[in-house]
Amino acid sequence: MMRLLLALTIAAAAWGADEATLEKGRKEEQRACLPCHSLRLIHSQRLSRAAWGRELDKMAGWGTKITERDALLEYLVASYGDDKPVTPPVVSGDGRKTK
Amino acid sequence: MPANRRELFAAVMAVAAARRMKAQDGPVTIPGKRPLIVHNDRPEDLETPLKYFDTWVTPNDAFFVRQHIPRPAAIDPAAHRVQVNGMVSKPSQLSLADLEKLPQHTVPATLECTGNGRAFYSPKVPGIQWGRGAVGNAEWTGPRLGDVLKLAGVDASARHVEIDGADTGIAQTPDFLRSMPIEKAMHPATLLALKMNDESPQIHGFPVRLIVPGWDGTSWVKWITRLTARAEMSGGFFMNPGYRYPKYARPPGSAAVPAELEVIEGMPVKSTLTAPEDGSKAALAPLVIRGFAWAGENAIERVDVSTDGGARWQPAQLSPQKLPFAWRLFTLNWTPQAPGYYTLLSRATDTAGRVQPIVPAWNPSGYLWNGIDRVGVTVEKA
Numbered sequence: 001m002m003r004l005l006l007a008l009t010i011a012a013a014a015w016g017a018d019e020a021t022l023e024k025g026r027k028e029e030q031r032a033c034l035p036c037h038s039l040r041l042i043h044s045q046r047l048s049r050a051a052w053g054r055e056l057d058k059m060a061g062w063g064t065k066i067t068e069r070d071a072l073l074e075y076l077v078a079s080y081g082d083d084k085p086v087t088p089p090v091v092s093g094d095g096r097k098t099k
Numbered sequence: 100m101p102a103n104r105r106e107l108f109a110a111v112m113a114v115a116a117a118r119r120m121k122a123q124d125g126p127v128t129i130p131g132k133r134p135l136i137v138h139n140d141r142p143e144d145l146e147t148p149l150k151y152f153d154t155w156v157t158p159n160d161a162f163f164v165r166q167h168i169p170r171p172a173a174i175d176p177a178a179h180r181v182q183v184n185g186m187v188s189k190p191s192q193l194s195l196a197d198l199e200k201l202p203q204h205t206v207p208a209t210l211e212c213t214g215n216g217r218a219f220y221s222p223k224v225p226g227i228q229w230g231r232g233a234v235g236n237a238e239w240t241g242p243r244l245g246d247v248l249k250l251a252g253v254d255a256s257a258r259h260v261e262i263d264g265a266d267t268g269i270a271q272t273p274d275f276l277r278s279m280p281i282e283k284a285m286h287p288a289t290l291l292a293l294k295m296n297d298e299s300p301q302i303h304g305f306p307v308r309l310i311v312p313g314w315d316g317t318s319w320v321k322w323i324t325r326l327t328a329r330a331e332m333s334g335g336f337f338m339n340p341g342y343r344y345p346k347y348a349r350p351p352g353s354a355a356v357p358a359e360l361e362v363i364e365g366m367p368v369k370s371t372l373t374a375p376e377d378g379s380k381a382a383l384a385p386l387v388i389r390g391f392a393w394a395g396e397n398a399i400e401r402v403d404v405s406t407d408g409g410a411r412w413q414p415a416q417l418s419p420q421k422l423p424f425a426w427r428l429f430t431l432n433w434t435p436q437a438p439g440y441y442t443l444l445s446r447a448t449d450t451a452g453r454v455q456p457i458v459p460a461w462n463p464s465g466y467l468w469n470g471i472d473r474v475g476v477t478v479e480k481a
Contacts, residue, residue: 035269035270036269036270036272037139037141037142038124038139038140038141039124040124040137040138040139040140041138041139041144041227043124044138044139044227044228045223045225045226045228046223047223047225048222051223051224051225054225055225061271062268062270062271062272062273063269063270063271063272064270082222082223086218086228089136089137089138089146089228090124090126090127090136090137091134091135091136091137091148092126092127092128092129092132092134092135092136092137092140092145093126093127093128093134094128094133094134095128095129095130095131095132095133096131096132096133096160
């Protein structure tokens with residue numbers, strides 16, 4: 001039993017935050033960040049926990065009301081941490097006809 | 100987490116991710132623009148793919164876009180005014196017609212985002228992860244900023260000019276305000292551009308954009324509404340701590356020392372390889388290595404290219420116009436002698452003798468990347 005508990009603890013640590021926290025963080029990202037900019041701005045970056053923390057502080061200083069800071073930070077680190085692979089950005093459609 | 104729970108979680112996350120992609124990160128088209136690399140679409144941060152860099156003038160519909168804050172609402176050109184005030188004897192409100200009546204000048208100049216190449220820094224730093232394409236070369240036309248300031252009777256003791264545009268921050272996001280020393284403001288190549296490559300600048304700052312040749316893109320304020328002659332440099336986020344560079348380099352990953360940060364002005368010497376593209380394949384046959392090189396306020400003197408990882412270098416052919424502020428295209432004809440993977444490098448030298456470094460100084464905001472450019476190409480038997 002103890003060994004199972006230990007294994008679960010290690011697994012949880014390896015996984016990072018639990019899924020409920022990540023989902024809460026994802027929702028907080030939509031609520032807090034989307035009013036000012038699209039999420040690509042976030043999702044294109046790969047930052048350490050400390051660096052994501054500083055970004056949240058900067059945005060809070062610029063008027064963003066972040067109510068679930070811990071969950072948002074966990075979500076950012078788990079999804080866009082500096083150990084995560086970079087995904088190539090998308091290419092826009094041809095807008096020359098929609099001038 | 101048990102396997103079945105993990106699978107369920109993964110499935111839930113995948114559905115959520117798909118919904119999110121559709122809702123937020125889905126396909127986007129920018130009116131008037133060719134397909135560009137989208138780093139952000141609200142506001143627009145768009146990078147030019149290397150394949151569009153085969154001409155000396157970058158077409159407007161391929162030119163990169165950097166917005167800090169959302170574009171202003173549609174501007175009525177007939178109603179637009181540029182206020183000139185501060186340390187001037189004749190404060191004024193200039194219409195576009197007033198600006199068009201002044202002598203018009205055309206300056207070819209390379210515009211580069213201060214953070215172009217940020218993605219190459221390690222450790223990674225926050226900000227738009229620009230690769231090679233947050234840069235372009237255009238011919239800018241309009242009256243000299245110096246003529247506008249002289250007309251307003253700028254005071255001899257004014258030391259700086261503050262520039263504001265029609266865009267404003269959201270929530271408490273700071274307004275995009277910049278200033279520059281009076282010497283650069285009075286420089287004959289510093290313009291209030293009404294045209295970009297003979298067209299309306301549109302998303303690039305219609306109807307009036309500041310042109311500060313050789314200086315970082317952040318200095319080139321868009322949709323200008325106000326010019327204020329002042330005794331002091333402006334404050335505000337975009338002057339401090341934004342767009343400052345450490346006077347003394349510190350180890351990669353170190354925090355900035357605020358007192359040691361300086362406003363970025365002129366840009367460094369740099370070259371970019373545009374063909375062949377990194378990671379591409381080429382037939383075992385003669386091919387042309389292409390690129391462009393630029394050097395802030397200087398002109399490009401030479402570009403050397405290596406096809407063997409830097410063991411040997413050859414001078415590249417340069418396009419004829421050797422101008423300050425504007426880039427030069429370069430080419431090198433290359434006939435690989437054997438199949439295999441080749442590391443191609445380019446290294447520019449400017450008229451002041453500045454040379455691109457192998458390793459640019461890491462800095463906490465990822466500005467001014469100008470390392471020797473490097474691409475890999477696999478040559479295969481035809």
